[in-house]
Amino acid sequence: NENNEKESIFNEPKIKSMFSSFSKKLDEDNDRRERIVKNSRDITIASKRVISLLQRAVWEDKQEILKQSKQNLQPIFNLFGNIIKELDQQEYWKFQKAFTNGVQEYIEAVSFQYYIEFGALIPLDSILIPIKEALNLDSLGQFNISIDDYALGICDLSGELMRYSTGCVTVGKYDECFKICDFIRSMSSGFKKCHLNKDITSKMNTMEESLKKIEKLCFSIRIRKSEFPDQQIKVDINDMIE
Amino acid sequence: NENNEKESIFNEPKIKSMFSSFSKKLDEDNDRRERIVKNSRDITIASKRVISLLQRAVWEDKQEILKQSKQNLQPIFNLFGNIIKELDQQEYWKFQKAFTNGVQEYIEAVSFQYYIEFGALIPLDSILIPIKEALNLDSLGQFNISIDDYALGICDLSGELMRYSTGCVTVGKYDECFKICDFIRSMSSGFKKCHLNKDITSKMNTMEESLKKIEKLCFSIRIRKSEFPDQQIKVDINDMIE
Amino acid sequence: MENLFESFTEELEQDFQLRQNIKEIMTKIEPIDRKLSQMVQTYHQVNNTMSYQQLLEEIQPMKAQIDQLKLLIKPVLYYKYRDYWKFSITQISFSLIFSYWVEKKSLLKIDQVQSILGLDENKPGSFSLELEDYLIALCNLSNELSRYCLNCVIKQDYETPSLISKFISDLFAGFRLLNLKNDIIRKRYDSMKYDLKRIEEVVYDISVRNLIKK
Amino acid sequence: MENLFESFTEELEQDFQLRQNIKEIMTKIEPIDRKLSQMVQTYHQVNNTMSYQQLLEEIQPMKAQIDQLKLLIKPVLYYKYRDYWKFSITQISFSLIFSYWVEKKSLLKIDQVQSILGLDENKPGSFSLELEDYLIALCNLSNELSRYCLNCVIKQDYETPSLISKFISDLFAGFRLLNLKNDIIRKRYDSMKYDLKRIEEVVYDISVRNLIKK
Amino acid sequence: MENLFESFTEELEQDFQLRQNIKEIMTKIEPIDRKLSQMVQTYHQVNNTMSYQQLLEEIQPMKAQIDQLKLLIKPVLYYKYRDYWKFSITQISFSLIFSYWVEKKSLLKIDQVQSILGLDENKPGSFSLELEDYLIALCNLSNELSRYCLNCVIKQDYETPSLISKFISDLFAGFRLLNLKNDIIRKRYDSMKYDLKRIEEVVYDISVRNLIKK
């Protein structure tokens, strides 16, 4: 931060020294924010990759995919560690906008993984504890996933589950679709009870759309099953052709 | 219009013949519209060039510019002739949207020229008669510049006059600015009396903006003149420097 | 300049008055349009008893209104004000064409619609059903028949869907003969593809279940 | 000029206070609205146990709030402030009408809704459920029933969709009788056509597969 | 269901008729508004001869129209339909206030405007010039005077700008006393600051050149 002396000739030198100290403080904050944003972006990218991978669980070996997705989460823990280190004392909310996107995407990924493994909604603890353990920390300090980020993350989960269930139909996993339909309906109903803020309300609309799409899928499965109730629906094409 | 026989196999051949006749009619209209649009575009381009040329009258020999601009209008008359030929009997309004832009831009150009020459608003007749004469027609038939096109064209004139008056200030033609200010105010006032449709109303706003800009110019001229009332304002820079 | 603007004012005032008069007449045409649309809807019901004849009766008062419009508007201004009635006349034409097809399984031609509505034949300045509007009405027809197709099956009428399929296939092929610009008809024609697809699905459902008597 | 503006201040302050009070009451009405919306959603579940009675209980505290509003707002100012409660009351009405229909397969009339909510009958200046709002609630009903229709099939209830189809078809016919100028209702009514189409598709799917017992 | 909707039809029809009647009256008020706006414009001309008296004459026919509106609209429905005339009445008030100020260099009060236009005093349900509309008219005044200021200088009137500056500065101070929550007035008030700044620039230009006689 070498300010060329010649270029700024002040009538009042005090103003210069004042602004020099401002400059230092602003730069510190900005640099910190930049580093946090970068970590957050990396979290987003890695999380999106995990989601992409998990979508393949429809067609490939579920256990294998789960295993791999857990490995892929490892590097994310370190990124969280970096962010936590940047946050000093009471500054969680000062920089929250800088990392909220990454946190949300991570929650989307990890809740998707949890659903595929256990068929249930991930509790907040199950998100925080692995981070703590991986980073070898007793506590995350004030770094606590906010209720808003958690809510926004699991709203997006519904979109991924909708895509997942469309995949399920193409391979004949019909029960899975009905389960997902119930699951999302419970989530949507849970949210409806709350005094929601604007961000969540707008994402809720997306969730409703996903729910309607899954309902349509379930409807079409039911209607086909009803016509020949005793028949297995899924046909192995390769058998037919040979 | 050679329709490959093989490609469209109709259950009911009558439908085919019906649509074939439709096709002919649609193509005729569309081709006609295309030709009109093309002529209209050429009118627009040529008119814009004339306007560009007339703007130079501030700095160059006004009479010379006027002479040249009149020559440049000549080819436009033929384009009008083409459009008139395309319009058969009662179809002026059928294709009006296809040539309205050209007509408006032409009115803008020719009214700008008229103002520079005579300092007054061009009457509708002075627009139509030259076209008639140039095309050697007794009458333009139903081709009559609509009151809407005329109004829209002279609304745009105000924008060009505003630009022209800004130029005038840079060369010390101050009286010209005051005249233009009065002229546009009379136009604006004239329009305000009428029961205007939406198109004109929205262009009127642009005219009002132009008027306000010219008022500001006139204000700044007046304020400078007032300080040294006996002094010529315009200074010949070259005199000063030598 | 003042004279100039006075003649302006006068002319614009006349135009305004004329528009008011046209709107007045339209308030009498629009209820007919609404009534016909409603009649078309009843065709979809299981216990429908609507007939083309009933639509023709409902249409009677139209002619008087059309005649008034003709008196009001000089031929040269016909195209200037066309937007006022364009939509209603297209809708009414559609209703007639739909009802006619369902009853006779045949298409009502443009000149037939014109004579029913008291409109003139298609030529410059004449007060007619424009080709463009007739084509839009046909697009509406395609859309409504794709819905009617489903309702036939509900009523256990398994023959009509095939007829609809053949007819819309022809209609679609007909449109393919036209050189459409990127305009409203082009857009409607593009969506006609979805109507046809829906109809094909119905025929498929009937066909794969062997519901039609050969 | 200061005196002048001071007198203005008073008038604006009163208006401001009144608006604050209305907002205050609305924060008590809105949770009821939210609760009812959520109850309506449970009807779509396979193992639904919701009943109209439960909605009626939930609605109890409404009357007290409505009475407060009535006390607060003079009839001449009713239309000045109506926008504050218009939306919530429409939503609540919809929830009641939906639940009632699903349970009784019959339409809750406007005066029934009014008496449930402690609103007055429809006349100028009375604190009532406006016709306009009731019509919007019916549009919402049509939309929700088109979704409910799919969920019936998921629960293997193949009878209800036909009833819905018949009901919405009648409702749609009713709307067509109205001379709709109000833009919002008009728009919602237009989309009702798509609801009906969706419902017919469900009935079609049931029908072509012969799933309904004759 | 048909009976139900028929009763709705009647109610909607009445509302529709009333709206038509209001619109009819407005077509007679609007030309007056237009005329006055134009008269205001002439004040900016160098050779202006317009007088407040002329505006008062032009406004004569208003009272009859206002009386018709009063007959038509019951107090309880006043706020339901207010949007129809709100804008025109605000504009007309502005024109009167502007002309009055330019001539008398003094502000036309709200009750003066009301009595000129045959409107009632400001109280709930009365057909009046609402405070909100009067305030908007004052914002328009500020804007027009900032333009008038320039045109004074063009006419070599170097005294009026200072008067305008003083007056708008007071007006602005008056607005600052108000707790503005209404979004439109608030926005207009914010832009009043720019009017004032523009006026100050004119006074500055006069002042720095010593053009005003002390």
Place this chain on the structure above:
Amino acid sequence: MENLFESFTEELEQDFQLRQNIKEIMTKIEPIDRKLSQMVQTYHQVNNTMSYQQLLEEIQPMKAQIDQLKLLIKPVLYYKYRDYWKFSITQISFSLIFSYWVEKKSLLKIDQVQSILGLDENKPGSFSLELEDYLIALCNLSNELSRYCLNCVIKQDYETPSLISKFISDLFAGFRLLNLKNDIIRKRYDSMKYDLKRIEEVVYDISVRNLIKK
């Protein structure tokens, strides 16, 4: 300084001319695109006689147009103007690929399409069929084949659906390998699942009813 400004004018003019020329050429390519789209539609008709050979004939004049474009546009400017032809070339590629598959039951590769259309191989600045566009064409293929599948059954062709099913399954497996961003291809890929679902329903319908001869 004059020279400087003259060369500016010239350059701006050249860009304008070039765009005009490209548009001119596109008016010759677009009808070919439209024609091919129409030909693809006839494949769905029961009595279809369309052949891939006919499409190839229709495509003949393309090469000349492509050559003109190549002459016109220097490699360095290729991406500056690509949006002009991108859409048409994607559509035309799709039409060829569809027709080829229906006839040969095999996929036309990207380099085959390129050589048919006289396009260059895929490398920076070369005038080629971009990968992105080829992928979009494959998404269109999936969609059109899902419709074609139904129409095969209507024509009592029970073999082709299985082939389609196998092929689209493979294609879909290919798309699964892509790391798609949230872009247009991702969207099309998501909707491809619905095509696949529809195709498998058809195969199931045939199988469960034993319509296929073993």
Place this chain on the structure above:
Amino acid sequence: MENLFESFTEELEQDFQLRQNIKEIMTKIEPIDRKLSQMVQTYHQVNNTMSYQQLLEEIQPMKAQIDQLKLLIKPVLYYKYRDYWKFSITQISFSLIFSYWVEKKSLLKIDQVQSILGLDENKPGSFSLELEDYLIALCNLSNELSRYCLNCVIKQDYETPSLISKFISDLFAGFRLLNLKNDIIRKRYDSMKYDLKRIEEVVYDISVRNLIKK
């Protein structure tokens, strides 16, 4: 899942309540802000008698409100809710800084403003005047002084403009030392250039007319 959502509901409700409480306090801070803005305006009038002392008195009740906010909001949540008071505190700071400069021709430092308002020093989680807000207040200062500059000339005070010019030139140079991102401060800083330009024009006018005594 239900337990989970119950704790959700609770937490969101608490957040909602807290926000209501903050808003309540803000309705007491905002009138102070308004009052101070009004006081600042009077500085522009020819016959101004406003003094910095008067502003200090007006600001007295602020401290109590700030203390309430401090009690209400845990340090860790300070940044979460900051938007509620950010704007008002920035405005109030500006008013103080402006008045102080006009009277003492010297800049009120950030820590001085903090102690006047009962805010804490700048450190994480402390309830303070953030650097960012102070900078915005300085941008407002630049804007207001550029206007004040004109009004000085009107009052025939030809000395102050040069002082303003020197001061704003320093301030502008100070901002140039900062590495601004593309944020709101950057935008305000960009527009500060126009303030400076305006001030330079005033100094020019004075200078070229030799109005200042050397």
Place this chain on the structure above:
Amino acid sequence: MENLFESFTEELEQDFQLRQNIKEIMTKIEPIDRKLSQMVQTYHQVNNTMSYQQLLEEIQPMKAQIDQLKLLIKPVLYYKYRDYWKFSITQISFSLIFSYWVEKKSLLKIDQVQSILGLDENKPGSFSLELEDYLIALCNLSNELSRYCLNCVIKQDYETPSLISKFISDLFAGFRLLNLKNDIIRKRYDSMKYDLKRIEEVVYDISVRNLIKK
């Protein structure tokens, strides 16, 4: 088919990487741009000591960055990514041109700027300062010089304004030769007239007061 899809993935990844790399380089160019803009500002100060040489030193690191961009971006892709650096390079060019003119009273030509920045000469695909950008830089120059003109007078430099006047007159005459479309340059050209007006007012002020020594 797998190979096909793998190459797709790769290509998409490359584009993404390239954009990241460009952005990275831009974070090094932008501070230079900001720094130069600041240096330009100091020219307006009374006690300015800035020199063109200092700007040239500041610009040193640019070449390395430009070279990196050249390495990164193949000529054929130049226009695909140009928007990333377009704005910064225009700004930097302006700063150099302004400083050069103030010092040498002569215009830095486009090829001089290019060689200073390590850019190539103007031809398709070469990494150069585009004509369009140079023109924009000249418009910025006109605007900044009109401000500089005033500050000269404040510093009692009465010679430079005449030189500026002559130079901007010439520049403006150059722009008049361009056939400008309704684009960004046209807009800037229109506003250049105001610069010219301002400059001539300054020259007039000097002349009428005999401030210049003959």
